[in-house]
Amino acid sequence: MRPDETGIDLPAAWERAIAHILGHGGGRVVVLGAVDTGKSTFCRALMAAAARAGCTHELVDTDPGQKMVGPPATLTRSRLDAPDCLARLAFVGTPSAAEALKGVRRALPGLLKHNRASLTVVNTSGLLGGRGRALKASVIDAVHPQLIVALGDDPALDAILQGHARFPVLRLAASPHARRRGRGERRRARIEAFRRYLATAETRELTLGRLRVAGHQTLSRRQLVGLIDRRREEAMGVVEGVTKTGRARVLTPASAGDIGLIRPGALWLSEAFEERREPPGDDPASGPGSRP
Numbered sequence: 001m002r003p004d005e006t007g008i009d010l011p012a013a014w015e016r017a018i019a020h021i022l023g024h025g026g027g028r029v030v031v032l033g034a035v036d037t038g039k040s041t042f043c044r045a046l047m048a049a050a051a052r053a054g055c056t057h058e059l060v061d062t063d064p065g066q067k068m069v070g071p072p073a074t075l076t077r078s079r080l081d082a083p084d085c086l087a088r089l090a091f092v093g094t095p096s097a098a099e100a101l102k103g104v105r106r107a108l109p110g111l112l113k114h115n116r117a118s119l120t121v122v123n124t125s126g127l128l129g130g131r132g133r134a135l136k137a138s139v140i141d142a143v144h145p146q147l148i149v150a151l152g153d154d155p156a157l158d159a160i161l162q163g164h165a166r167f168p169v170l171r172l173a174a175s176p177h178a179r180r181r182g183r184g185e186r187r188r189a190r191i192e193a194f195r196r197y198l199a200t201a202e203t204r205e206l207t208l209g210r211l212r213v214a215g216h217q218t219l220s221r222r223q224l225v226g227l228i229d230r231r232r233e234e235a236m237g238v239v240e241g242v243t244k245t246g247r248a249r250v251l252t253p254a255s256a257g258d259i260g261l262i263r264p265g266a267l268w269l270s271e272a273f274e275e276r277r278e279p280p281g282d283d284p285a286s287g288p289g290s291r292p
Contacts (some may be wrong), residue, residue: 002109005166009173009177010280011172011176013173014042014175017051017149017170019047021046021147022050022053023054024146025118026055026057026118026119027119027145027146028147029046029119029120029121029122029145029147029149030124030139030140031043031121031151032148032157032160033124033126033150033151033152033154033157034126034151034174035180036126036178036179036180037126037151037154037174037175037178038175038177039123039151039153040068040123041178042149042175043083043123044068044083046119047059047083047121050118050119055085055119056117056119057080057118057121058077058078058081058087058117058119058120059077059078059120059123060075060112060120060121061075061077061123062075062104062108062125062139063097063125063126064094064095064096064103064124065095065096065097066125066127066189067081069086070086070089070197071089071196071197071198071236072095072193073091073095073236073265073267074090074091074226074236075089075090075103075107075258076089077089077111077112080116081117083121086094088106088217088233089111089234090108090110090111090226090234091107091227092106092107093224093265093266093267094265095267095275097125097127097135098129098130098135100135101138104135104138104139104141105138106288108138108139108196110232122145124136130153132156133159133163133196140160140167141164144167146168147167147168147169147170148164148167148169148170149169149170149171150170150171151174151175153173164199165238168211186240187274187275190275194273197236197253198238198253201237201238201253202251202253203249203250203251204250204251204255204256204259205247205249206248206249206250206256206259207246207247208242208246208247208248208262209246211260212262212266213261213262214261214262215264219239219242219248219264220239220268221239221240221241221242221279221281222239222268222269222271222276222279222280223237223238223264224236224267225237225238225239225250225262225264226261226262226265227250227254227261227263227269228260228261228262229258230258231258235253236252237250237251237252238251238252238269239251248262
């Protein structure tokens, strides 16, 4: 076991697996594993090796909660050869993998379009059983990978892989250095990811009568929303209020000019970017497109 330039001690089996992947041209690689088995570590090590080898690479992050790139409640894709830099996102409305199945099925195929990288590394959430099995099946079916890397020996992995026997699988032991993170640490990581994404955001005014709100849902203050423009590019924002004249104020890094669709999420953020499962009790928003 020796560290690569990311400072990570890589097991010899991981090094061989990475050499095998790059030696066979990369392609689309889906990385599966339970919580805290080293999925993010393997993804980073694989992309670092690709960079050394001069292989173009990108990250597609399908974990809506613990993000490697971009904000929670989204699926994300990195810039080419810059896995820490966000290129595109697709809003799924929740950081919970257990609740994200519908959003993943809707959004992931579009996020995978126009792929230019020799190696696409697809990170996944650690939820494997129950709804997680259907979620992983949807990811695998959308990605159609050249290889599935399965970390650890969780029995739920076997059930997922049995349903996708047509894809090559490489089984590896979990990272011996994987550290179990508590709920509080994960919550703080999501807060920081929201904060980073919205650091350059400005308040935009949107006229609700000129665009569509998905599902004809109402909006409320501090609600997380997806914003889709006429070119189908997506951004995320936080509703700051809705006027009685039907104008929504949304905090977002996106420009307001060509937004055609608002997709309401199932999450609200406090001023400190802490997650709430329902609107704040003092919600003053009223009028068209708002909650009473």
